[in-house]
Amino acid sequence: MGTKGKEIVGENADEIVELLNKAYADEWLAYYQYWVGAKVAAGPMKEAVITELVEHAADELRHAEMLTTRIMQLGGTPVTKPEDWYKRTNCGYDAPDDPFVKVILEQNIKGEQCAIGVYQKLFEKTKDADPITHNLVLQILQDEVEHEEDLQSLLEDMELMAEKFR
Ligand code: FE
Ligand code: FE
Ligand code: MG
DSSP states (O other), X not given: OOHHHHHHHGGGHHHHHHHHHHHHHHHHHHHHHXXXXXXXXXXXXXXXXXXXXXXXXXHHHHHHHHHHHHHHHTTOOOOOOHHHHHHHOSSOOOOOOSOBHHHHHHHHHHHHHHHHHHHXXXXXXXXXXXXXXXXXXXXXXXXXXXXXXXXXXXXXXXXXXXXXXX
């Protein structure tokens, strides 16, 4: 990356790259969890759930893209092997082996809550050290907060419906 651009970050670059790469691994796993979840999901309100899962998958992939751009700018290399996603991830991967919509929603809500924690920490960490990453992390954090809300409100609707037809 540019010399002057790198000066801003100084000796923090390596540590920030490492944290960004961990988040990058999370994003790929989140992307796949949503993507394959949308394929297998079954049960009430399936259409609404699938629409949301597909949208979120696209957002997670976009987050991976945003992170890799910054990793490269800081002179780092994005994780090159899928097997390393598992080694570097903060939030892990919850396979949608039970296709019931409620279970899938709960798994993804857990994932979003983890992601919010990760980006909140990164936001704090970069506050003084790296304004560019700080800004990028804020954009992603806003999406993750919206994702959690979307999924929780679907789950609430589902519970209301179950209540009504009991
Ligand atoms: Fe994300
Ligand atoms: Fe998300
Ligand atoms: Mg959404």
